[in-house]
Amino acid sequence: MNKFKIGNYFTIYNITTGFVIAILSSLFIYLEYVNFTYFFINTIIGLMAIYWLLWANRMIWFWSGLFIGLLWFWWISLSFIHYEMPIFMPFVIISIALIYGITFLLLFKIAHFFTNRLEISEIYGKAIILFLFSYIHPIEFDWFKPELMFTNSYLGIEKWQFAIILSALALTQIKKNIIFLTLLILAYPFITPFTLQKLENIKLISTYTTIEDKWNEQKQPTHMKAVFNEINLAIAQKKEVIVFPESVFPLFINLQPQLMDALKKLSKDITIVAGALYWEPTKNIPRNSAFIFKNGDVMVAHKVLLVPFGEQNPLPNFMSKWVNEFFFDGAKDYIASSDISDYEINGTKYRNAICFEATSEKLYENSPKAMIAMSNNGWFVPSIEPTLQQILFQYYSKKYGTTIYHSVNMSKSYIVQNGKVIYP
Template identity: 45%
Template sequence: MLSFNMKNLIRYFSTPTISLGFFSSLFSSAFIYMHHFNIHLPLLQALLGIVALWFWLKLSPKEMFWSGFFTAIFWFYWIALSFRYYDLNWMIPFVIVGIGIIFGILFRLIAAFPHILLRAVAIGLIEYLHPLGFDWFRPALMFTNSALGDHIWQLWIIISSLTIFIMIKQKTRYLALLLILLSIQYSTFNTQNSTLNIQLVNTNIDQDKKWDPRYLHPIVELNMQAIQNALNNKKKAVILPESAFPLFLNYEIELMKKLLDLSNNITIITGALYAENGKSYNSTYLFKDGKVRVMHKVILVPFGEEVPLPKWMAKWINDLFFDGASDYATARDVSDFKMIGKLFRNAICYEATSDKLFEGDPKYMVAISNNKWFTPSIEPTLQHLLLQMQSNRHSTTIFHSTNGPITGIIVPH
């Protein structure tokens, strides 16, 4: 039995098996790097996504393991980069390999279904599976900004077309591919909701400096200058990134007073920490008409802001790797607020891409992010594509302010 299991394991490491898994992952990941390097070829992107799905329907279980392994690394290697700021550089390769193994096992389980119809259903449902609370793996994303649409029903049409093509052996099977035409994205960008008189602030402060007390005063001054510039430009509102003020802002009485005074002339939205009753929150502060409202994050970053494991394991991991830091606290539900006569949904970084934040199809959203944890990498590009996909699906115009690349207004198709 041991000999048989060892032989079976060795088959996973054959050169053809690994090569085919790697080759298929290039098709499923190309769209991210095309956008990252500003290569916009909608037809080619759509074709690459179709070929990736075809591979996932056809690969053997062992090949599927490697396809999932390499796809996950191409999509999510950047997760490990945050360990640089905990003096845990040695963990980066282990985290990257671990991410690959988790998705490799997930793909292997999908390939274990005995019939292609079951495998097709499993592929269509992948985006509802969130390993360790992480929900950024969405196959429909391969078609965002391509010639095909990225709604879930459009993904199902593409998968169904390919499944029928594979199952039918007659020449007429090529007619099944015509179904893909039903998923073509015919609409154009709707920019009518993006003309609000709002200033988005883009900062570029390295993560190792952001929380260094020596840089606190210059950072605060930079933020105040950005607010003043927006005021000088006669903007009605200004949006600063996540943790733009790297401190517990509710404890800074003088700074709060200055922001409240300025808010009589311009609405100010900024990210900062909030502390209350021994709990810490990653929060959005809304300064408007001389008053302040604090809105807390709802969904935390797995292993960045919370450890998605039982409490005793989470405490052990926090003590071992994060100097005993506690998980952030969260709000019970999403927060909506009024600004310049419109109703906005509040979202902070990671949660801005989650389905929960788009419940009720909000027309407008303010999203603030700090992407310097993961740069240089493709993370800002992947986040931007996810925001675009959610914008398309829910007809939401997103005002996204970041510390790092890609600040801008995201409008739906």
């Protein structure tokens, strides 16, 4: 019975081993952050992380999950600086870490329960849990995927390839024979099933406007002037499309007829895709949207997946109202669209994606060939968030063959094609 005592979780051995596994599981993000990405290194550290997780006991799994949550997602707390509540940052960081630690522990216990009943090695159960982990989303946030470690490596990121990786490492431990590591050769992405698409004549705009400046009404005329200057420059450069970041217009532009008319007029010379707010007067609700101005007309594509807590409170109504009053000055939640939006520009169909939703599996339904994504990373810089976001784009681009045109605030804009990042 001693092994079930809570004190056993707090041994130096369990904590340090969990921390080392978390470091190995996170190193690919931080190496990319400092522009030190080598496929061989990422392959080795990814395999080591998975191997140790398959070997580890439930106490080490708890600490591994806790430190992974910390190292992958500490940056979420930075948003509280902009709400002038930095005092809550430690609470947010600890909460995120505990959520992932407890999730890892519960999943380990599930694996242990079933492998005990089936009288098979516990390692098989842990391998199945790791395989299924990308479908498990604490607090509706789906950025943790174990196979993400192999995005920039010599191994593939498809589920069947990850299954081979898990099988090779699990069999190596169970059979105590390294010959099973040769199975890893089968996880090498020998060919890509997607044809290389011609890059479109698109200008991606990078802006560097802080959150405080963006919502400062006195500075809005300067921001507007900069937007129109970029449009006119793109027209002079013979660009066919210009894409701006999320909420480049930090106001409900459908309630600004003069601004709308000016953009419609310019859209006769160039297609303009810009992030802005949309007020739905019939329902009295706000939306986070993309406005597509083309040939003197406009189409509005609303966001489908909202950021948990940032745009929509996932808590029950009685708690949600209190949280919104306390943290967000009683602001209303944004409303999500029920339908994914696609639109066509010069014969090419694009999937619309705004920030968080562009890094979610749902937006890649039916494997869109092209996507225009816009983000505002101002809430989370300086941090690894833009780096992790980019790796997720690479992952989905590899998985679905989608060419992603990404316009960003507070980070450099880029294109991702067949998993490779291209800076225009």
